[in-house]
Amino acid sequence: MKLLIGCDHAAYGLKETLKRYLIESGHEVEDVGAFSEASVDYPQIGMQVAAQVSEGRYERGILMCGTGLGMSMVANRYPRVRAALCNDLFSALMSRRHNDANILVMGGRVIGDVLAIDILNAWLETPFEGGRHQRRLDQFDSIDSLK
Numbered sequence: 001m002k003l004l005i006g007c008d009h010a011a012y013g014l015k016e017t018l019k020r021y022l023i024e025s026g027h028e029v030e031d032v033g034a035f036s037e038a039s040v041d042y043p044q045i046g047m048q049v050a051a052q053v054s055e056g057r058y059e060r061g062i063l064m065c066g067t068g069l070g071m072s073m074v075a076n077r078y079p080r081v082r083a084a085l086c087n088d089l090f091s092a093l094m095s096r097r098h099n100d101a102n103i104l105v106m107g108g109r110v111i112g113d114v115l116a117i118d119i120l121n122a123w124l125e126t127p128f129e130g131g132r133h134q135r136r137l138d139q140f141d142s143i144d145s146l147k
C-alpha cells in the first residue's frame with residue numbers, strides 16, 4: 001500500500017520505527033517529516049498529510065504527535081478525511097470496520113512501539129464493512145458545504 005506518514009517532534013522516534021517497519025513489510029512510504037526531534041508545529045505536518053489524502057493522491061495516511069489529539073483535529077478539517085485517533089487496538093479495528101478511517105493517528109507520548117505496530121497492522125488489514133456504515137459516512141458530505 002502507498003502510505004503518507006508524518007509526525008511532530010513528540011512522535012519522531014515512533015514515526016521512524018513505524019516507517020522502518022512499513023518499508024520492511026513491503027509498503028511504499030512517503031515521509032513529510034518531522035525529520036528530527038527539533039520542535040515543529042504539528043499543524044504544518046498534519047496539513048500536508050491531510051491535504052494529500054483529501055485530494056485522493058494517497059489512499060491512506062498516518063499521523064503522530066504527542067497525544068494524537070492535535071493531529072486528528074487538524075486532519076479532520078479536510079473534506080473526505082476520516083482521521084481516527086487510535087491509541088488502543090479496539091479503536092483501530094472499529095475505525096476501519098465502521099468508519100472507513102483513511103488516516104490513522106497515534107500519540108507518541110501515549111503508547112509504546114509494540115502496541116503502535118499492533119495498532120498499525122490491525123488498521124491496515126481490517127476492511128470497511130460498508131452497508132449501513134456507508135450510509136452514515138455519506139451523511140458527512142453535507143458538513144463540507146457548511147464551510
Ligand code: RB5
Pocket residue numbers: 008010011042065066067068069070071
Ligand atoms: C507538542 O508539545 C504537543 O502539543 C503535540 O505533540 C500534540 O500532543 C498536540 O496535540
